[in-house]
Amino acid sequence: MTDKNSGGKRTLRQNIQQFKDYYLGGTLAVLAVAALIIYMVSRFLAPEEKADLTVAIFDTDLSEDARKEMEEAVREAAGLPQDAVIAIDSSYVSSNTNEYTRLSLLSSNGQVDAVIAGREAFAELAGFGYFKDLSRFLPKDMQSEYAGQIAAFAYESEAVAEDAQQNGELASGEYPFGLSLEGSALWASMTAASSVKPDGPIIGVILESANDDHVLGLLRALMK
Secondary structure, eight states, rough: OTTTTTTOOHHHHHHHHHHHTTTTTHHHHHHHHHHHHHHHHHHHHHOOOOSEEEEEEEEEOOOHHHHHHHHHHHHHHTOOOOOOOOOEEEEOTOOOOOHHHHHHHHHHHHOEEEEOOOOHHEEEEEEEBOOHHHHHHHHHHHHHHHTTEEEEEEOOHHHHHHHHHTTOOOSSSSEEEEEEEEOHHHHHHHTOOOOOOOOOOHHHHTTTTOOOHHHHHHHHTOOO
16 A cells, blocks of 8 residues: 555545545535624625514513514504514524624614613613614604603714714714603513513614604604
8 A cells, every 4th residue: 555655646536535534624614614604694684575664672572472562553653554564573682792793784784773672781782872863863742742751871982072073973972862661551561471571671763774754653652
């Protein structure tokens, strides 16, 4: 038998066996990592059926009946037809930092319109600038009606205050990013049987959301 370092001519079978012995394991490992990366990216960004409204909910166990209750209430409040797609994703977990990355990717891709989270998790998201300033977003009548539920949160900007304002950005400070759901009849009904639900639930509107009318319908449904 010819030694692998002797320079003798190898058969095809010997070459295949050498590849299996020395290279196949590494090649499979690289392919596995590449497949995982492709799967993760496609999971985050692959086009799905375009929803008329998408809501991300943190730390909440919602039944299918609760989702349907919310969908129907939003359709009615927003004047949407029965075939309108209301996507409610309650799989977000605030203790998993990967969930913030997922939310960031989907939000920047226009795939999330609003977020519901407990006060602590919401404050962390607000600090990164995820939400619209409700004093600019809400119509005056809704600002007046919901004045007691509007919640302010701190935002830290790396931009100089004057530069931020000139570029239409928020400077560091506290802003009305959320509405408290503690008095919401719909939220109370939806989560009555939930084994897990957040303390001090707050809803905010994602900065990149362009579905203003539908989001306002969502807020009206939840603030009753």
